[in-house]
Amino acid sequence: MENLRFDGKDLFIIDQTLLPNDEKWVKIDTCESAYNAIKTLMVRGAPAIGIFAGYCMAIFSNGNDIYKLKKFLDSSRPTAVNLALATQRIVDAYENQKSLIDEAIAIHNEDIEMCRKISEYGLSLLNDGDGILTHCNAGELATSRYGTGLGPLILGKEKGYTFHVYCDETRPLLQGARLTSYELEKAGIDTTLICDNMAGYMMQQGKINAVLVGCDRVAANGDVANKIGTSSVAVLADYYNIPFYVLGPHSTVDFNCKSGNDIVIEMRDGDEIKKKYFEKPTALECTKCLNPAFDVTDNKLITAIITDKGIIKQPYSKTLKEILK
Ligand code: MRU
Numbered sequence: 001m002e003n004l005r006f007d008g009k010d011l012f013i014i015d016q017t018l019l020p021n022d023e024k025w026v027k028i029d030t031c032e033s034a035y036n037a038i039k040t041l042m043v044r045g046a047p048a049i050g051i052f053a054g055y056c057m058a059i060f061s062n063g064n065d066i067y068k069l070k071k072f073l074d075s076s077r078p079t080a081v082n083l084a085l086a087t088q089r090i091v092d093a094y095e096n097q098k099s100l101i102d103e104a105i106a107i108h109n110e111d112i113e114m115c116r117k118i119s120e121y122g123l124s125l126l127n128d129g130d131g132i133l134t135h136c137n138a139g140e141l142a143t144s145r146y147g148t149g150l151g152p153l154i155l156g157k158e159k160g161y162t163f164h165v166y167c168d169e170t171r172p173l174l175q176g177a178r179l180t181s182y183e184l185e186k187a188g189i190d191t192t193l194i195c196d197n198m199a200g201y202m203m204q205q206g207k208i209n210a211v212l213v214g215c216d217r218v219a220a221n222g223d224v225a226n227k228i229g230t231s232s233v234a235v236l237a238d239y240y241n242i243p244f245y246v247l248g249p250h251s252t253v254d255f256n257c258k259s260g261n262d263i264v265i266e267m268r269d270g271d272e273i274k275k276k277y278f279e280k281p282t283a284l285e286c287t288k289c290l291n292p293a294f295d296v297t298d299n300k301l302i303t304a305i306i307t308d309k310g311i312i313k314q315p316y317s318k319t320l321k322e323i324l325k
Contacts, residue, residue, distance in 0.1 A: 173272060
C-alpha cells in the first residue's frame with residue numbers, strides 16, 4: 001500500500017487524515033504545504049515522515065536556504081527520530097555536492113530494505129494461528145513497505161501464516177481504527193477492532209499471544225517513545241506475561257538520549273480529544289484537555305526490540321550499544 005509517489009518531478013501523498021473513507025492523493029508543491037502535511041498528520045508514522053521530508057528537502061531546497069528549510073521541517077513534529085535524521089542526510093549530501101534527489105531516493109529504498117528485515121526477524125518470533133494485539137499504525141502507511149509493527153503480519157500472510165489481529169482504535173486520532181484495520185483488511189488478515197481500554201480484557205481471555213508495536217525514538221537504556229497509550233498496553237502485557245515487542249529501524253535508537261526522560265514529547269491541540277472525528281464536542285468548551293501525542297514505555301516492560309540488525313534483548317544499555325554502535 002503506497003503512501004507517497006515521486007514521479008521524478010512532483011511529489012504526491014495520500015492524505016491519511018481522510019482514510020479509510022477517501023483515498024485522496026495530494027500534490028505537495030511548497031515548503032509550507034510540506035510542513036502542514038506533517039503537522040496535520042496527512043503524512044504520519046515515523047519512517048514515512050522521514051522519507052517524505054527527504055524528498056521535500058531535495059525538491060524545495062532549490063532557491064531556498066537549505067539550513068532554514070531543515071529547521072522549519074524539523075519543527076513540525078519533534079518526537080520521532082526519523083524526521084531530523086532524514087533532513088540532516090540531505091544537508092550532508094548538499095555539503096558534499098551530491099545529488100539531493102538521489103539521497104532522498106536512497107533513504108526511501110533503505111527503509112524498504114530495513115522493513116523487510118524487521119518483518120523477517122519479527123515473524124521468527126511468532127507462530128501460525130497467533131492472536132496479536134496492535135496499537136496505533138506501524139504498517140505500510142507509516143513506513144514504505146511491510147511496515148515495522150505490522151511487518152511480520154503482512155510478511156507472514158504472504159508466507160501462508162494465519163493471524164488473528166486485534167487493533168486498539170488508538171484515541172484520539174484513531175490510527176488503529178482508521179489505518180491499521182484498513183491496511184490489514186486490504187491484506188486479507190483476520191482483523192478485529194477494539195476500544196483501547198479493551199486490551200486487558202482480550203489478554204485476560206487468552207486471545208493475545210504477542211503485542212507488536214512500532215517506535216518513534218528509543219533511548220540508550222531501551223526506554224521507548226511510542227504512540228500515546230502504548231505504555232499502558234505494555235504494563236498489561238507484563239501482568240499477563242505476554243511478550244511485548246517493539247519493532248523499528250536501528251536508526252530509531254538515539255544514543256544522545258540516555259533514558260526516556262530525555263525524549264521530547266510532542267504536545268498536540270487538546271481539541272483533538274473532544275472534537276476531532278466527532279459530530280459534536282464530547283465535553284464542554286471550558287473542559288481542559290491534555291493531549292501528548294506519545295508516551296514512554298519503560299525498558300523493563302519490553303521483551304525485545306526488533307531492528308533490521310537483529311532481535312535485541314535486555315540488558316538494553318549494553319546490548320543496544322554492542323549491536324548498533
Ligand atoms: O502520530 P503518528 O500517527 O505519527 O504516530 C505513529 C506511531 O506512533 C507509530 O506507531 C510510530 O511512528 C511507528 S511508525 C512505524
